[in-house]
Amino acid sequence: xxxxxxxxxxxxxxxxxxxxxxxxxxxxxxxxxxxxxxxxxxxxxxxxxxxxxxxxxxxxxxxxxxxxxxxxxxxxxxxxxxxxxxxxxxxxxxxxxxxxxxxxxxxxxxxxxx
Amino acid sequence: xxxxxxxxxxxxxxxxxxxxxxxxxxxxxxxxxxxxxxxxxxxxxxxxxxxxxxxxxxxxxxxxxxxxxxxxxxxxxxxxxxxxxxxxxxxxxxxxxxxxxxxxxxxx
Numbered sequence: 001x002x003x004x005x006x007x008x009x010x011x012x013x014x015x016x017x018x019x020x021x022x023x024x025x026x027x028x029x030x031x032x033x034x035x036x037x038x039x040x041x042x043x044x045x046x047x048x049x050x051x052x053x054x055x056x057x058x059x060x061x062x063x064x065x066x067x068x069x070x071x072x073x074x075x076x077x078x079x080x081x082x083x084x085x086x087x088x089x090x091x092x093x094x095x096x097x098x099x100x101x102x103x104x105x106x107x108x109x110x111x112x113x114x
Numbered sequence: 115x116x117x118x119x120x121x122x123x124x125x126x127x128x129x130x131x132x133x134x135x136x137x138x139x140x141x142x143x144x145x146x147x148x149x150x151x152x153x154x155x156x157x158x159x160x161x162x163x164x165x166x167x168x169x170x171x172x173x174x175x176x177x178x179x180x181x182x183x184x185x186x187x188x189x190x191x192x193x194x195x196x197x198x199x200x201x202x203x204x205x206x207x208x209x210x211x212x213x214x215x216x217x218x219x220x221x222x
Contacts, residue, residue, distance in 0.1 A: 002157065033209065042214040043158070043201070056208035090157055092210070100145035100165075100205045105157035 003027065006091050006106035014114055018079040021109045025072055025093030031055070032074040033094070033103060034066055038087040049074055050096070081113045116141045116206040120213035127192055127220050135187040135216045137202030145205040147185050149178050152199045152215070161187075161200075192220045 003026035025032050034046040045058035049068035068074040092103040117140045150158035162171040164180040171178045177188045199215040
């Protein structure tokens, strides 16, 4: 158990809908990262939050947004969903950004858009 | 641009047949190289962190090594339970950059 919790584990929704994925980082970790992994694809970086502030953005679609709350949990919002958004979405957390330590991943949310 | 390339894409080994996985990287100032194991449908599981050339880390049948341009994950006498995708990553600016992984299958 990495200590990173993601909910829900599975999500099935229709095209055009909006969903929210939730992530609770490890105790003490201030950084949260979101990644997307499509079938047989690598981990694609979406966005990084540190202590409530956005630190870096990857190739995140405008239909996607995220935030980190004062209790450090994070949510990834996906709207106007398309079939191609079906993927595994992972959250990871790590110690403060000025420490180059490893990130620990949650078990992911499998999103299926039908 | 920071980049990570892993080879081979897939590897089949007989149980007990040792081998190595390669991770080549291009990054402006290495701030950590990381190895993860990922089982199908699961989140990546952290294995090792390496920071400087010459550094080595070991865990059971796995040993990770680092040079200035690449890292190797050596698997000694693998067992079927070592079957997984092994991912390599480097620390970029406020993000981790992953390779596409090596899919390892160990046959009994």
